[in-house]
Amino acid sequence: MTRIDHPQGTDNVLLDLGFDDAEELSAKAALALKLNELIDQRRLSQTEAAAITGMTQPKVSQVRRYKLQNISLERLMQALVSFDQHVEIVVRPAQPAQAHGITVVA
Structure with missing residues (x-):
C-alpha cells in the first residue's frame, strides 16, 4: 500500500482551494x-427583500445564490442592519495560538 501525503488544510476551505481573496469571500x-x-424566516420574496435592503432584486438573487463577487462587505452589512x-x-x-486574519461570527 502506497502512502499519499496530503497537504495540511486550514479552517478556510476557500484558502485551501487557492482563492486569492479567501478571507474576504469567507466573511x-x-x-x-x-x-x-x-x-x-420572514418568508420574503426577493423583491420584498430588495425593498427592505435597498438592493436591487438581481443583487438579492446573487446573495441568495452566494454569488458574492460583485457585492461588497459593506453592502452586506448595511443589508443586515436594514433587517x-x-x-x-x-x-x-x-493571539499567539491564533492566526492573523478576518473572522465573521453571524
Missing part, C-alpha cells in the same frame, strides 16, 4: 448566510 459568505436566514441587526467590527491583536 461575505458568513454575512450572506445570516441575511438569507433572515429572508427565509434590524447589529453588526459589530472588532479589531484586536492576534
Whole structure:
C-alpha cells in the first residue's frame, strides 16, 4: 500500500482551494448566510427583500445564490442592519495560538 501525503488544510476551505481573496469571500459568505436566514424566516420574496435592503432584486438573487463577487462587505452589512441587526467590527491583536486574519461570527 502506497502512502499519499496530503497537504495540511486550514479552517478556510476557500484558502485551501487557492482563492486569492479567501478571507474576504469567507466573511461575505458568513454575512450572506445570516441575511438569507433572515429572508427565509420572514418568508420574503426577493423583491420584498430588495425593498427592505435597498438592493436591487438581481443583487438579492446573487446573495441568495452566494454569488458574492460583485457585492461588497459593506453592502452586506448595511443589508443586515436594514433587517434590524447589529453588526459589530472588532479589531484586536492576534493571539499567539491564533492566526492573523478576518473572522465573521453571524
